[in-house]
Structure formats: C-alpha cells, structure tokens
Amino acid sequence: MRMFFVQLFIFLFAATAVADEKPTKIRLTNGEWAPYQSQDLPGYGVSSQLVTTAFEAVGIDVEYGFFPWNRAMLLVEQGAWDGTFMWVLTPERERLYLASDPLFVLREVIFYSKDNPVEAKELKDLNGKVMGALDSSAFGQQFAPLIDDGSIIVARVPNNQQLFQMLAMGRVDFVPELETSGYEAALAHLTEDQQKRIGHLEWLTYPWSYHLLISRQTEHGPYFVDAFNRGMQIIRANGEFDRIIGPYIRPRSLN
Numbered sequence: 001m002r003m004f005f006v007q008l009f010i011f012l013f014a015a016t017a018v019a020d021e022k023p024t025k026i027r028l029t030n031g032e033w034a035p036y037q038s039q040d041l042p043g044y045g046v047s048s049q050l051v052t053t054a055f056e057a058v059g060i061d062v063e064y065g066f067f068p069w070n071r072a073m074l075l076v077e078q079g080a081w082d083g084t085f086m087w088v089l090t091p092e093r094e095r096l097y098l099a100s101d102p103l104f105v106l107r108e109v110i111f112y113s114k115d116n117p118v119e120a121k122e123l124k125d126l127n128g129k130v131m132g133a134l135d136s137s138a139f140g141q142q143f144a145p146l147i148d149d150g151s152i153i154v155a156r157v158p159n160n161q162q163l164f165q166m167l168a169m170g171r172v173d174f175v176p177e178l179e180t181s182g183y184e185a186a187l188a189h190l191t192e193d194q195q196k197r198i199g200h201l202e203w204l205t206y207p208w209s210y211h212l213l214i215s216r217q218t219e220h221g222p223y224f225v226d227a228f229n230r231g232m233q234i235i236r237a238n239g240e241f242d243r244i245i246g247p248y249i250r251p252r253s254l255n
Contacts, residue, residue, distance in 0.1 A: 022227075023220050026055060028212075029072035029084040030064045032159055035184050035248055036086060039066045046248045047086050050103065051212065053240055054231030060224075068158055069136040079217025082224060086210040088138045097213035098221050101229045104249055105209050108139055109200040111175040111182050113167055118174050121203045127151040132163050132172035140176035142206055160185035168194040178208070180248060 028051065032038050036047035043049035044064055052062050065081060075081045077096050089099055112118040120126050123146060130153045133140055146152040155172050157163050164185045166172045175182070179200065186198045212228055214221045235241045 022223060024059060025061045025063060026224055027063045027065065027082045029075055029081045030066050031069050031072050032066070033181060034160070034188060036181065046245055047103070047210075050235075050241065050244050051085055051228075053235055053244060054228055057231040057234040057240075058227045060227055060231075069134065073136060073213075076213065076215045077217075079215045081215070082218045082221075083212055083214040085212040087213050088208045089211055090138055090141070093213060096216065098216060098225050100212035100214070100225050101232065102209040102211060103232070104245060105207050106178045106180060106249060108176055108206040108208055109179045109182070109202075110204050111164075111167060111177055111198060111200045112173065113170060114197045114199055116170050116173060118201065120201060123204065124151075126174065129153075129173040130155055130171075132157065132166050132175040134158070134160065134163060139178075139208075142204075143176070161189040164189055164198070168197065176206070 030037050030039070030044060030048060033045070034041060035045060037045040041048075043052065048064065055062050065075075067075065072084050073087075076084045083097075086103055087093060093099070110118065110120070118126070118129070123143060126143065127146065128151065131140055131143065131147075133154055133156050135156050135158050140147075140154075143152055147154055155166065157166065160177070160181065163172075163175055163177070164182070167175050168186075168190050177185070182200070183198075186195050190198065212225075214224050218224070232241070235244075
C-alpha cells in the first residue's frame, strides 16, 4: 500500500510538472509587407526582427510561416498556428484573437498619383472615387460609411506591389496606406518616373496601433501574450527597440 501511494505521488507530481511547463517556442504566420515583413528581407523584415527579439528576451524561440494575408489570419483563428502580426485591432479581431500591447503607432495617409490629383479635406470629398486596398487590411476603415452606401468603390489586391502599380496606372484614384510602407512600395515597385508622380495628402491622416494577435484556440495563448508584453518592455528599456525599428517608423523620401 505504501508503494502505491509513493507511485501515485510521483505520477501526480510528474503530471503537475508537465501541466506547469511553459512553452519555449511559438509559431507565427507572416506575410509580405516591406519593410516590416518579408520572406526576402534580413530577419524577415524589421517588424519580424522586433517580434523575434522580444520573445528571445523571455526565452521563447519563434518559427515563421509565410502565407497570403487572408490565410495567415485563418490559420491562427483555427489554431493551426499560434499567432500572427502586425495587425491593427478591430472589434472582429478582438473577438477572434488575444491581442498584445501595442508594438508601435504609425500614420496612415491617402496616396494619389499627380497624374490624377486628389483634393480632399473631408471624407465626402472622395465621393465617386475608386479606393485601392489590400486584402484583409483595415486601412481606410474611416471610409466605411461611404463604401457601404456606394459613394466609394473598393478594389482589393493581395500585395502592395499590385496596389501601387494600379495607383500609378490610374486604375484606382487613391490608396490609404502607411506613409512608411507606401513610399517603400513606390520605391520598390514603380519606375523612377512613376515614383515622382506619387504623393500623399496631409489631411485625412489616421493613426494605427499595431499588435501581435494570438489564437484563442492555442492552449498557451494568455501565456504567449503576457510573455511578449514582458519581452517588449525589456527591449524598450535596453535600447533594442529603437535600434531595430527606429529608422523604419519614419518614411523614406522619393526625392
């Protein structure tokens, strides 16, 4: 009988230890959005580097998988992957995922081609225009009432290369995008002459706060969110945050 209780104690102790064991690896979906995220950039882009460094600060390794943005979110929603980034929060996303503290805040602006200039200081000034937007992107959500009543038409594409080529060729009238990644896309995908024709409005700007999203289907979801938040606090304090992302939260010039 004594041996039975000893074995039972060992079993319960081992089970508790396994249950309390914290994961040391997280699997995150990623996508193409230079300079922040890309399979072809060093460290998979500066946002990926930031996420990797924050998790490393709390002893967690990161595995990345690259997918189209719609699929990247669906895989996390279903629990096939642990999380995804960098996303702005919407009521629907807060319902589907666990969200981290903000990574950083960036400014969305309205891009246009000088061959087809846009003059707008109020949302209603864009009535009758065609807006270009990325699949799964929340950019331009301030235009939702105009989109819903048909005042603005939306053309969606899977990546910024197609988006800014459409803008340069006059297939869309305007594009809401980050000032940083928008000019990055123009520099990467447009001819020198086309680049000179791209501009943005100083009005109708919109601040976006970016987050890591963790699946609600993942067993260690709350732990991953807490660990990431702690990691971000560490790298903000030791200067790694500014070293990695500082130069990329300001737009590059086309001049």
